[in-house]
Amino acid sequence: MTLSKKDFLGLRNINCHEINEILETAKLMKYTLVKNNKKTSYLQGKTIVTLFYENSTRTRLSFELASKYMSASVANVSASSSSVAKGESLMDTGRTIERMGVDVIIIRHPLSGAAHLLARNVNVSVINAGDGMNEHPTQALLDMFTMCEKKGGIQGLQVAIIGDILHSRVARSNIWGLTTMGAKVRVAGPSTLMPPGLEDIGVQVFSNVEDAIRDADVVMALRLQKERQESSLLPSIREYSKVYGLNKERIALARKDVLIMHPGPINRGVELTSHIADCVNSTINEQVTNGVAVRMALLYLITRRRQNSNALYS
Amino acid sequence: MLCIHNGNIIDGKRKDFYQGDILIDKGKIVEISCNNLCYKAEKIIDAKNLWVMPGFIDVHCHLREPGFEYKEDIASGTRSAAAGGFTSIACMPNTKPTIDNAAMVNFIKMKAAQEGKVKVYPIGAITKGREGKELTEMKELLEAGVIALSDDGDPVSDSRIMRLALEYAGQWGLPLISHCEDKSLAKDGVMNEGIISTMLGLKGIPSAAEEIMVARDVILAGTTGAPLHIAHVSTKGSVEIIRKAKSMGIKVTCETAPHYFSADEKWVDGYDTNAKVNPPLRTEEDVEAIKKGLQDGTIDIIATDHAPHHRDEKEIEYPLAASGISGFETAFALCYTNLVTENVISLVELVNKMSTIPARIFKIHGGTLEVGKAADIAIVNLKEEYTIDVQGFYSKGKNNPFHGKKVKGKVVYTIVQGKVVYDDGKII
């Protein structure tokens, strides 16, 4: 088991075999996660750096714990978003970190394509933990892992993604991953937050949220940033929750065993009502656990790949 | 005396070409003949199997001096132009300080005379400091030698100021070159808005941001009767608006740049900052419309919008990277490869669009090969196929998305005022 590329930047250019590989490995990792002694030695001697230009407690913690459960050394580098445009360039920072004997750099950055830029300029593996509006591939992997667990597979599932598709890297990664794995993706949201051309990549676009949810196996709500109202993309958060928020009536249109997902953190009463967030169909808490398992799997596979390639030259 | 012997001559006047010799003395063409004129000359350029044409005239480039010499300066920029077959170029005023007064115009002219390899014609700003608020002293700029006015890099957003500028400059027939961009629509977009911006998660610039300004400006040109030239046309809608305006008799001309018919938005995939340019590379459909516009004459000329940048401004996160393509040294090859060999326009029409028509619109000397006129000449080899390599550029800016692409059509000699300034890869 291994991955074909040095880096893991997104789900757009990854085939179903590799996604399956990660999801299967994540299953094994989840066993160790629920054990009393979680520690394994899979990443013994490896060093991992998280390089975060955006605050994200949960994603960073998830990666950090995933690394530690497998005995890797982890260091965290934080840079404020405001330092992106000035100060040391991303390339220079990346090369400096590389020189310190690091095996994997995990990057979170407010600009699309930043992970790609870093990956092109260092020899160590780069994992994208979210780049601007582009991708957040480990989030989509954990979403897919959760769907697999609950539904037994992804092929043929009807997945509705609701909300701000335009700005959402979670939506993009899920669209790529789910369509590759044979699910049908539908989206609904305000037309001011809907990017053009989605039909061309196999996504069904609905102007009406009810139509998107009808008979869906999975309904995923996206986080709505408050800035959208300030930049006139929305008249008000209030109207958004009224027209697009997930509530009991809307969820009743989906299949009985529908999964309700959210990448978190939730704005209760905006993207979904508390009732829906906490109902039995909600997988929101489980997604968090699965996030660690999936990230363990990815780190395991990506560092193995490097070991193999090193072996070739020794 | 210099004799260009036995070349295929396109003179910018006739619709066909002929084989012959061109004799040059004291910077001027003294004889053009189908007979051998070598016996009259000390120096001979054997142009057998080569094409001899009026030197190219670029009415839209950025030489970056003064203020941004780390990107380009007049010395390097004019060498780059010479290597591209250009003999006359007009530089945009978005320098630091802005070329918005006669003293600045004189500075550019003096620098160009001292260090330049080709003829440089400054373009003055429309508004002071290119701030879009107060008109520049246009008559004085004209007398100092500007060939046009433009706030390029930015639009004149205030419609009233644009109207006043057209009225005022129009008194002396001085053309305004409009960079058409509705800033509020383009906002923080970094590439064309469409399927690729969706796929890459990059903020899009809609076609409407360009087209609304094109429409506004042709309406203002219509009501003022002043000459208007639209810079870097990139969308189908812009071509249609200009076509309509011309059919209504409005005095509007326009240009496109080689990248708008040689590449499309897909080139941005992989976050290639060298494909970041403003206006952005558009869709395949737009590329086809640009070609159609060139074919039917809606698009009068081709200009490079040569916009060199330092590598530190390009080897960064895509949304932060500077916009622009270093275009002098790939212009002819891209035009020949993508327009002439594809039968969009003929070679003679290409020479018209790269030399004869820009000379006419902006009243610049050149654009034809005629006895008694200045010997500004480009000699090209159309057979030679080669791979574009930015490391070989004379420009300081290596930012060009066509690096590594195979093209046809190579400039072999550039002659300015009778002097060979570029000889088979070498600046002289």
Ligand SMILES: [Zn+2]
């Ligand atoms: Zn411009």
Ligand SMILES: [Zn+2]
């Ligand atoms: Zn320009």
